[in-house]
Amino acid sequence: MNKVALVTGSARGIGRAIVLALAQRGFDVAVHYHTSALEAEQTRQEAEQHGVQAIKVKADVTQEHEARALIAAVVEQLGGLQVLVNNVGDYLKKPIDEVSPKEWRRIIDSNLNAPFYLTQAALPYLSQSGYGRVVNIGFAGAQNLLARPDITPYVIAKTGLVIYSKSLAQRLAPKGVTVNVVSPGVAENSVSKPLDKIPMGRLASLEELARAVVFFVEENSAYLTGQVVEVAGGWNL
Known part of the structure; x- marks a missing residue:
């Protein structure tokens, strides 16, 4: 029986690359989306071509009840959950003195609260499997x-996500569940692309980011937990 992976925000971008990389390696996958239904279906179909089960599930994961319902739906439809990749996270570039309370809440909710809601709901299933993996998508330099x-x-x-991940890693290590962070720098789909500030002189490909996630998910990475890998070409060091 295949292991099951849920990647949030996987209709497109980094999440899509991750979910397809996992499907290619034999994981049954759940493609999560909020508004991108057509793209989610396209990603689901592409994942299915690797001979695995692939479903798509809609949820606003910034709402606790929807996050819990998402986990329950994945477990019900795919028979369990071994891997959770928290990829959802809105971005805002705006001077701090101009940020509205609504914008503040949106960024904190999507990047920090949503991973918390999802992981808390997933923990019983991850712990049962003896092979639980949580990978949170961070930001290079946040530490x-x-x-x-x-x-x-x-x-x-x-930064809060890194602290949460390390704290959870300590608590879950005795249960065989690992928690790690992959922190992208400037990727090919980034909003801004300050190429002149990247020592390697190029953008990260989505496939490179996905490979870092796969590294933490693999069976031979079971002793790695609480770690942060920056896929950033030397940017923000």
């Missing part, structure tokens, strides 16, 4: 605690 006045709420949320 450095530097002022970022144009993306402050985003960086605060991603």
Whole structure:
């Protein structure tokens, strides 16, 4: 029986690359979306071509009850859950003194609260399997605690996600569940592309980001937990 993976925000972009990489490696996958129904169906069909089960599930994961319902739907339709990749996270580039309370809440909700809701709901199933994997998608440089006045709420949320991930990793290690973070730098689908600030002089491909997630998910990575891998070409060090 195949292991089951849920990747949030996987209709397109980084999430799509991750869900397809997992399907290629024999995982049954759940393609999550909120508004991109057509793209989610296209991704689901492409995943299915790898000979695995693939479903698509709609949810606003910033709402606790919808996050819990999403986990329940995946378990019901695919028979369990071994891998959770928290990829959903809105981005906002705006001077901090101009950010509205509504914008602040949206960024914190999608980047920090949603992973918390989903992971809490998934823990019973991850712990049962003896092979639980949680991979959270962070942001390169979020651990450095530097002022970022144009993306402050985003960086605060991603820094909090690192602390949450490390704390959870310690708690879940005795149960065989690992929790790690993959932190992208500037990728090919990024909103802004400051190529001149990237030491390697190029953007990250979505496939490179997906491979880092797969690395943490693999069976031979069972002793790696609480770690952060930055896929950033030397940016934001």
